[in-house]
Amino acid sequence: MTDDPPPNPALLPAGFVDLLPPDAEAEAAGMEALMRVFAAHGYSRVKPPLLEFEDTLLSGSGAAVAEQAFRLMDPDTRRMMALRPDITPQIARIAATRLADAPRPLRLSYAGLCVLASGGARESDRQISQAGIELIGPDSPEADAEIVALGAEGLAALGVPDVSFDLTMPPLAPALMAEIDYVPDERLALMRALDRKDAAAVARLAGGLAPVLTELLHAAGPAERALAVLAGLDLPPSVRVLSDRLAATVAAITARVPDIRLTVDPIEFRGWQYHTGVCVTVYARGQHQELGRGGRYRSNDDEPACGLTLRPEVLLRAAPVRAGRTRVFLPVDVYPELGRRLRDDGYATVDALGPVTDPAAEARRLGCAMLARGDGIVALD
Amino acid sequence: MTDDPPPNPALLPAGFVDLLPPDAEAEAAGMEALMRVFAAHGYSRVKPPLLEFEDTLLSGSGAAVAEQAFRLMDPDTRRMMALRPDITPQIARIAATRLADAPRPLRLSYAGLCVLASGGARESDRQISQAGIELIGPDSPEADAEIVALGAEGLAALGVPDVSFDLTMPPLAPALMAEIDYVPDERLALMRALDRKDAAAVARLAGGLAPVLTELLHAAGPAERALAVLAGLDLPPSVRVLSDRLAATVAAITARVPDIRLTVDPIEFRGWQYHTGVCVTVYARGQHQELGRGGRYRSNDDEPACGLTLRPEVLLRAAPVRAGRTRVFLPVDVYPELGRRLRDDGYATVDALGPVTDPAAEARRLGCAMLARGDGIVALD
Numbered sequence: 018m019t020d021d022p023p024p025n026p027a028l029l030p031a032g033f034v035d036l037l038p039p040d041a042e043a044e045a046a047g048m049e050a051l052m053r054v055f056a057a058h059g060y061s062r063v064k065p066p067l068l069e070f071e072d073t074l075l076s077g078s079g080a081a082v083a084e085q086a087f088r089l090m091d092p093d094t095r096r097m098m099a100l101r102p103d104i105t106p107q108i109a110r111i112a113a114t115r116l117a118d119a120p121r122p123l124r125l126s127y128a129g130l131c132v133l134a135s136g137g138a139r140e141s142d143r144q145i146s147q148a149g150i151e152l153i154g155p156d157s158p159e160a161d162a163e164i165v166a167l168g169a170e171g172l173a174a175l176g177v178p179d180v181s182f183d184l185t186m187p188p189l190a191p192a193l194m195a196e197i198d199y200v201p202d203e204r205l206a207l208m209r210a211l212d213r214k215d216a217a218a219v220a221r222l223a224g225g226l227a228p229v230l231t232e233l234l235h236a237a238g239p240a241e242r243a244l245a246v247l248a249g250l251d252l253p254p255s256v257r258v259l260s261d262r263l264a265a266t267v268a269a270i271t272a273r274v275p276d277i278r279l280t281v282d283p284i285e286f287r288g289w290q291y292h293t294g295v296c297v298t299v300y301a302r303g304q305h306q307e308l309g310r311g312g313r314y315r316s317n318d319d320e321p322a323c324g325l326t327l328r329p330e331v332l333l334r335a336a337p338v339r340a341g342r343t344r345v346f347l348p349v350d351v352y353p354e355l356g357r358r359l360r361d362d363g364y365a366t367v368d369a370l371g372p373v374t375d376p377a378a379e380a381r382r383l384g385c386a387m388l389a390r391g392d393g394i395v396a397l398d
Numbered sequence: 399m400t401d402d403p404p405p406n407p408a409l410l411p412a413g414f415v416d417l418l419p420p421d422a423e424a425e426a427a428g429m430e431a432l433m434r435v436f437a438a439h440g441y442s443r444v445k446p447p448l449l450e451f452e453d454t455l456l457s458g459s460g461a462a463v464a465e466q467a468f469r470l471m472d473p474d475t476r477r478m479m480a481l482r483p484d485i486t487p488q489i490a491r492i493a494a495t496r497l498a499d500a501p502r503p504l505r506l507s508y509a510g511l512c513v514l515a516s517g518g519a520r521e522s523d524r525q526i527s528q529a530g531i532e533l534i535g536p537d538s539p540e541a542d543a544e545i546v547a548l549g550a551e552g553l554a555a556l557g558v559p560d561v562s563f564d565l566t567m568p569p570l571a572p573a574l575m576a577e578i579d580y581v582p583d584e585r586l587a588l589m590r591a592l593d594r595k596d597a598a599a600v601a602r603l604a605g606g607l608a609p610v611l612t613e614l615l616h617a618a619g620p621a622e623r624a625l626a627v628l629a630g631l632d633l634p635p636s637v638r639v640l641s642d643r644l645a646a647t648v649a650a651i652t653a654r655v656p657d658i659r660l661t662v663d664p665i666e667f668r669g670w671q672y673h674t675g676v677c678v679t680v681y682a683r684g685q686h687q688e689l690g691r692g693g694r695y696r697s698n699d700d701e702p703a704c705g706l707t708l709r710p711e712v713l714l715r716a717a718p719v720r721a722g723r724t725r726v727f728l729p730v731d732v733y734p735e736l737g738r739r740l741r742d743d744g745y746a747t748v749d750a751l752g753p754v755t756d757p758a759a760e761a762r763r764l765g766c767a768m769l770a771r772g773d774g775i776v777a778l779d
Contacts, residue, residue, distance in 0.1 A: 028451065028454065029447060029450055029451070029454075030449070030451060030472050030474075031474060031475075033448075034447060035445065035446050035447065035488075035492055036444065036445035036446075037496060037497070038442035038443060038444065038506075039442070040445075041442075041444050042442070042443040044445065045433070049426075049430055056722075056723060056746060057723065057745075057746055057747065058746065059746045059747060059764075061419035061422075061423070062419060062423040063416065063417065063418055063419065064416070064417035064421075064422035064426075065417075066525050067414075067511060067513060067525055068513070069410055069414065087470055088470075089469075089470045091411050092515055093411075093412060096411075098411055107416075111416055111418070115416060116418070120763050120764055120765070122764075124748070127422075130510075132448060134473055135474065144447050144448055157751055159752060160751050163749060163751065341437075342437060342438065344440055360438035360439070364438075365438055365439065365440040366439060366440060367505070368439070368440075368544060370503065370538055370541050371540060382501050383440075383501055383503075384501070
């Protein structure tokens with residue numbers, strides 16, 4: 018016997034929540050609407066498991082998220098397993114193993130839950146939903162553009178307003194800095210200054226690159242203006258290649274989605290851990306959390322790949338609230354086929370489980386806006 | 399450095415699998431079809447998290463599944479958490495806490511994944527999907543019947559053929575045996591004999607109950623015959639109440655679903671750990687795994703409740719294979735609006751990411767049955 022109070026049964030671990038009506042329905046509906054858009058573009062759904070052996074899940078592109086993973090021991094084999102903190106590395110594994118012989122481009126989609134041992138710097142949630150696509154095989158601006166275009170189409174399908182796609186080229190700043198023989202401490206200090214967009218520190222630390230890096234820092238903004246700044250700079254060939262690819266990707270995206278809102282920050286690299294080309298972060302005005310992110314990387318066996326992951330529970334907060342089914346109370350004596358007809362017409366029918374003396378009052382008590390009577394329905398005030 | 403071979407990247411822990419195309423899509427579509435049926439009957443979706451503190455998740459009705467749960471430690475609080483082996487106890491928690499003031503009957507639905515530390519006696523899967531409903535508040539044959547009727551409607555929506563619902567009344571055998579002063583060892587031996595349907599052992603061990611228990615053993619089968627046997631027996635009042643409730647539930651089910659295939663095994667109790675009334679197991683002919691199960695229990699705070707949980711990945715094996723979207727290859731030069739029109743018409747469009755010399759060959763290579771040409775499509779052989 019102890020004097021401890023009983024645990025509060027409503028208490029969940031930090032970062033884990035119950036979604037209640039109507040949010041759980043809205044999130045699921047949003048997730049499926051996204052998956053329909055992806056399926057309509059030929060992306061085939063795969064469903065890897067929630068956990069895997071640690072040494073396969075957290076190797077390759079999974080190594081970047083290893084420190085966020087919960088570990089647990091398999092009682093059968095005594096090997097360590099990990100709950101997935103991210104689904105993309107699992108898709109890369111499937112593409113390189115069970116679907117190694119599938120024709121390329123390989124278009125795969127997925128939707129599911131991830132679990133983080135501690136919320137990342139940018140969030141407190143430890144259970145997150147992901148819905149995404151991976152386009153494996155091609156390495157071209159058109160492939161990058163397809164990923165962004167499908168993201169835009171998916172968000173439009175959900176009715177999310179004021180979406181912007183922020184493009185970056187994470188390898189660009191490191192390629193530029195490789196032109197100069199910084200000592201390691203200088204290099205690190207300069208990276209940090211770039212990371213926090215501290216123009217004064219960049220100017221002080223960058224030596225011969227100060228003019229170019231300063232211009233690049235100020236280039237961030239609408240895509241057209243940023244690309245104009247990039248085009249006017251005197252860049253070494255290794256950097257010009259990256260800049261040209263970024264410009265080609267922007268052109269391919271706007272060719273597919275002329276009305277898209279694109280911004281470019283050419284030297285942003287924070288948070289891109291295993292990416293090798295154009296990356297994108299998706300925002301909606303008024304939402305501080307990103308709606309999704311993605312970009313180009315090398316999949317297992319060094320195969321080119323790009324992908325985009327959207328966050329259904331964040332989208333839920335950005336999308337307009339959709340009316341659920343209108344609820345109709347069905348007393349026990351209504352015309353038997355009426356319930357089926359109403360459900361086919363999109364209503365939710367709520368069956369009486371026995372006779373009630375005041376059907377209208379009972380309907381209201383159960384949150385019904387309508388009451389079935391005879392072979393039809395009447396609206397309640 | 400070790401000489402261990404690198405891990406096989408395709409290897410997953412026993413009981414965890416990758417669902418590949420087209421199975422992942424089929425399972426998700428089946429799950430959503432079930433959830434639509436539940437929503438159309440006024441069941442509101444909730445989404446509890448994958449893991450909770452051990453002492454809340456595995457208390458109450460969750461205690462019955464405690465030994466199947468994976469534990470892991472919350473690094474923040476050092477408290478033990480558990481991955482859910484079952485969702486029903488979470489719904490009971492939500493009903494008793496955050497939805498304590500919601501009007502009754504409270505109709506809730508859920509869909510999600512569960513994780514088992516080791517596969518149960520009846521299965522090797524350690525990650526399972528559940529889609530289900532809980533009807534909280536009423537304790538009546540009509541409430542029991544609604545759960546079974548919605549299960550039948552859901553399975554019909556998926557096209558699962560030859561479904562049968564096997565009803566049991568788990569408290570009946572214990573109530574009958576409580577009439578006799580068995581010594582504990584005798585009682586345990588008799589329970590085991592009943593459990594394995596060993597009529598000879600039951601006759602030998604049951605003493606004064608031998609005639610009744612033997613008749614009950616042989617009563618199992620089509621509902622009408624089983625109920626006729628029960629009606630003809632001389633049962634003590636405490637058992638007659640249970641038998642009458644079973645008969646009333648059968649009547650309520652057949653009133654709602656006249657063509658349902660119902661069997662009754664009145665003294666089956668195995669596997670029903672926290673149930674207090676009529677229970678049901680769902681089978682399809684030719685499938686050895688159950689499609690689902692459910693029944694009546696006492697929710698948190700002793701509130702009456704009944705529920706049904708279906709298993710989407712088992713349903714997937716029992717349901718007819720549905721054709722996915724027909725794939726159409728779109729070369730770069732097709733009429734721009736064609737893709738959108740095809741997707742709206744239910745096709746999957748597969749975009750070329752650049753010019754190809756033989757579009758028909760490329761379409762076939764990518765698994766497309768159709769090729770877009772100008773402003774229309776042509777079928778490939």
